[in-house]
Amino acid sequence: EIVMTQSPATLSVSPGERATLSCRASQSVSSNFAWYQQKPGQAPRLLIYGAAIRATGIPARFSGSESGTEFTLTISSLQSEDFALYYCQQYKNWPYTFGQGTKVEIK
Amino acid sequence: EVQLVQSGAEVKKPGESLKVSCKGSGYSFTSYWIGWVRQMPGKGLEWMGIIYPGDSDTRYSPSFQGQVTISADKYISTAYLQWSSLKASDTAMYYCVRPLSGIEVDYWGQGTLVTVSS
Numbered sequence: 001e002i003v004m005t006q007s008p009a010t011l012s013v014s015p016g017e018r019a020t021l022s023c024r025a026s027q028s029v030s031s032n033f034a035w036y037q038q039k040p041g042q043a044p045r046l047l048i049y050g051a052a053i054r055a056t057g058i059p060a061r062f063s064g065s066e067s068g069t070e071f072t073l074t075i076s077s078l079q080s081e082d083f084a085l086y087y088c089q090q091y092k093n094w095p096y097t098f099g100q101g102t103k104v105e106i107k
Numbered sequence: 108e109v110q111l112v113q114s115g116a117e118v119k120k121p122g123e124s125l126k127v128s129c130k131g132s133g134y135s136f137t138s139y140w141i142g143w144v145r146q147m148p149g150k151g152l153e154w155m156g157i158i159y160p161g162d163s164d165t166r167y168s169p170s171f172q173g174q175v176t177i178s179a180d181k182y183i184s185t186a187y188l189q190w191s192s193l194k195a196s197d198t199a200m201y202y203c204v205r206p207l208s209g210i211e212v213d214y215w216g217q218g219t220l221v222t223v224s225s
Binding site for chain 1: 151
């Protein structure tokens with residue numbers, strides 16, 4: 001099973017600042033990698049798939065990148081609606097696996 | 108438009124059985140994997156298993172093998188998640204998901220809250 005490790009667990013950021021979230025895979029997942037945002041009481045929302053492709057309707061301030069088994073989600077200028085939980089997921093091998101999540105909170 | 112519509116919330120007692128459903132529409136149900144993701148209260152997301160309705164090929168995550176049964180009825184485009192004997196630890200939100208595949212995005216149902224309490 002591929003283990004996905006997210007860091008940090010909590011990220012405190014001021015509105016308007018940049019946020020950088022990381023996720024490391026225990027082995028290669030190629031570009032079979034996604035980022036999700038989840039708010040309380042809601043289903044997860046796909047932000048990025050294919051490691052760097054923004055899903056439909058996702059603002060350009062969200063971007064994804066990869067370097068080997070390290071993946072990064074950057075939110076260029078945090079808006080109030082971006083404070084939420086973020087999960088990464090690999091879908092290269094079954095079982096697909098999620099990271100444990102990063103909470104982005106208001107500083 | 109692809110839609111996954113799940114059955115409603117359930118409240119059950121330990122030891123009872125349960126089958127929740129997920130009806131797909133807007134796409135060829137037999138041509139895509141469909142599966143279930145668990146989210147326990149205040150916790151993260153976990154894949155439980157997936158099924159390919161076209162031939163009923165089913166795969167389980169090791170943590171859920173033997174604990175639940177996933178099935179599908181391709182004639183009514185519906186996937187199921189079933190327990191034979193619920194435990195309090197099965198209390199969670201369960202999402203039906205058509206997973207990401209290549210460059211195709213995923214789709215999520217609205218979630219089914221299962222509460223198991225004596």
